[in-house]
Amino acid sequence: MNISQQNQPVTNEVGTSLSPREQMNIVIAGHVDHGKSTIIGRLLADTDSLPKGKLEHIRQNCRRNSKPFEYAFLLDALKDEQAQGITIDSARVFFKTGKRNYIIIDAPGHIEFLKNMVTGASRAEAALLVIGAEEGVRENSRRHGYMLSLLGIRQVAVLVNKMDLVGYRREVYEAVCREYRQFLREIHMTAQFVPVSGMGGDNIAAQNDQMPWYDGPTVLGVLDGFVKEMRPVDKPFRMPVQDVYKFTEQGDKRRIIAGTIETGRLRVGDEVVFYPSGKTSRVSTIEAYNRPRQDEAQAGQATAFTLEKQIYIARGEIAALAGQVSPSVSTRLRVNLFWMGRQPMVKGKEYLIKVGTAKEKAFLEEVLSVMDASDLNATQKKDRIEHHDVAECVISTRRAIVFDLAEEIAATGRFVIVDNCEICGGGIIREAVADEQLWMREKLIQRNANWAVSSIAREDRAQRYSQKAALVLITGQQDTGKKPLARALEIQLFSEGRFVYFLGIGNVLYGVDADIKEPGANGHRSEHLRRLAEVANILLDTGVILIVTATDLTASELEWMRAAIDRYPIQVVRMGPQATDIPNDLVITGLDETANAVLAVKRMLQRDGIIFTP
Ligand code: GTP
Numbered sequence: 001m002n003i004s005q006q007n008q009p010v011t012n013e014v015g016t017s018l019s020p021r022e023q024m025n026i027v028i029a030g031h032v033d034h035g036k037s038t039i040i041g042r043l044l045a046d047t048d049s050l051p052k053g054k055l056e057h058i059r060q061n062c063r064r065n066s067k068p069f070e071y072a073f074l075l076d077a078l079k080d081e082q083a084q085g086i087t088i089d090s091a092r093v094f095f096k097t098g099k100r101n102y103i104i105i106d107a108p109g110h111i112e113f114l115k116n117m118v119t120g121a122s123r124a125e126a127a128l129l130v131i132g133a134e135e136g137v138r139e140n141s142r143r144h145g146y147m148l149s150l151l152g153i154r155q156v157a158v159l160v161n162k163m164d165l166v167g168y169r170r171e172v173y174e175a176v177c178r179e180y181r182q183f184l185r186e187i188h189m190t191a192q193f194v195p196v197s198g199m200g201g202d203n204i205a206a207q208n209d210q211m212p213w214y215d216g217p218t219v220l221g222v223l224d225g226f227v228k229e230m231r232p233v234d235k236p237f238r239m240p241v242q243d244v245y246k247f248t249e250q251g252d253k254r255r256i257i258a259g260t261i262e263t264g265r266l267r268v269g270d271e272v273v274f275y276p277s278g279k280t281s282r283v284s285t286i287e288a289y290n291r292p293r294q295d296e297a298q299a300g301q302a303t304a305f306t307l308e309k310q311i312y313i314a315r316g317e318i319a320a321l322a323g324q325v326s327p328s329v330s331t332r333l334r335v336n337l338f339w340m341g342r343q344p345m346v347k348g349k350e351y352l353i354k355v356g357t358a359k360e361k362a363f364l365e366e367v368l369s370v371m372d373a374s375d376l377n378a379t380q381k382k383d384r385i386e387h388h389d390v391a392e393c394v395i396s397t398r399r400a401i402v403f404d405l406a407e408e409i410a411a412t413g414r415f416v417i418v419d420n421c422e423i424c425g426g427g428i429i430r431e432a433v434a435d436e437q438l439w440m441r442e443k444l445i446q447r448n449a450n451w452a453v454s455s456i457a458r459e460d461r462a463q464r465y466s467q468k469a470a471l472v473l474i475t476g477q478q479d480t481g482k483k484p485l486a487r488a489l490e491i492q493l494f495s496e497g498r499f500v501y502f503l504g505i506g507n508v509l510y511g512v513d514a515d516i517k518e519p520g521a522n523g524h525r526s527e528h529l530r531r532l533a534e535v536a537n538i539l540l541d542t543g544v545i546l547i548v549t550a551t552d553l554t555a556s557e558l559e560w561m562r563a564a565i566d567r568y569p570i571q572v573v574r575m576g577p578q579a580t581d582i583p584n585d586l587v588i589t590g591l592d593e594t595a596n597a598v599l600a601v602k603r604m605l606q607r608d609g610i611i612f613t614p
């Protein structure tokens, strides 16, 4: 577990230095052999970042083996050394300037690079893209540029390398710039350009006389000119809820909310808002593992806190702070996705999406553009995403999920897609696409924020009534005997001493819904459902087993009801043939006698622990 000490400066990822110097992650990309390694080697040599004697040692080795010295060898030699260490992985190189420390991520291939970026193993804030002047723009020059745009990396410098091979001629440089700028424009990117020679060291760390026509910054100058992203602690507070623990002592109703703080800080007394539910409470204590209690916790720390008001929170929600920018909540997300699955990602198939600690059922709704590995220049429309494709698409989820836009908060702005227990894809979230449930969700968040939590705990009511509050939702097509079953079930359960109520739909339609014109007209269906769910939610809070009938309820309507009634189970009983996509806990065919149907529902309630005694 990642526990950092209080009062210590945020340790930098490398662990090479305890100083609180600024650090920036840079990715270097470009077509094969265009000179990435050479440029990195130069940067290391020219900033005195090499171990003592390293350069000379390698030069000697080259002489001994009579092969020409290459700056790229430096990198290989370093990588071999670093690979034996444990703190540093082989694809990263470190150096510093007067301004800050840099980590250069030399992406060995675009797939590894993307994998790292989307799974969060590394996150680059800026990129160097190398194009060899004599070969010019090649397929990977474009492909990597496109990936940078997909990954939301906005600070890019294009290094036009090997200028020595083209006689340092300005026209060659400008032709490459023109061609690549045109491409960048197509993908809505911009970049600055520097003519360099990695081999000769021109414009790497120092200006050179060979290109008097160029008066822009050197590569080092460009790096130091990149703007640092805000420190995670200075961003809005986000903590994906990992677990909710109960205190073990008798009568202690408090819950501990545990997780790792991704961004921002949390203090005792802060008003926390949990999304997607919108429930709020104040931080009562901040608990810590193996540490004394503290008043504050911040980004990077594994933390747990208790609340003043006991609200019901589940794993997967994201804790944010009132008064700060809130995360997005939607069932539709526009994303940039990288697909690693052997099977293509297709429409109509159910996947799992993971964001933060949340896991939800997800579907490919629309493919906006795809770039495939074999056809590099074209981004064409397809309706599936193949192995190693990079796509922009819309993903929809059954239940609303909470997330941030990747450009704002990377940690809660990226996702992975799981198929058959395997990670098959991942990417970053670019936009929360409006969905039909938006207005309902906003009302729900309002309601949850203002909900007066009862002083009598749910468990105490359950004990009093020897049952758990639950909604028995009887659905199916019209005239399948839903209402007779509901009535018979109510009578039966009541006669057995249960606290039970059948809420007839008319009771709601002509009462709570009286202000809605044309009761029952389809245009108002979602508002009717919303109100039904609200009434049911209040009744369930009293501890009752509530029976409700609803015609042709769909899976997404059910998910919406679950979001509105999130503290209590909904048991779905379907009468007659399957007419919608709704999942069920019990099916009753039209042929069953009512008495048998009642018995079947009772067994289901026992099976699922709603009623305790046989
Ligand atoms: P991969 O990692 O294989 O994709 O290649 P790379 O982009 O890291 O290229 P690398 O730095 O290994 O350089 C490839 C070849 O180009 C080497 O033989 C270098 O010596 C040569 N090279 C790199 N930069 C320059 C340069 O500025 N001028 C000249 N003349 N050759 C260069």
Ligand code: MG
Pocket: 036, 037, 038, 072
């Ligand atoms: Mg290389």
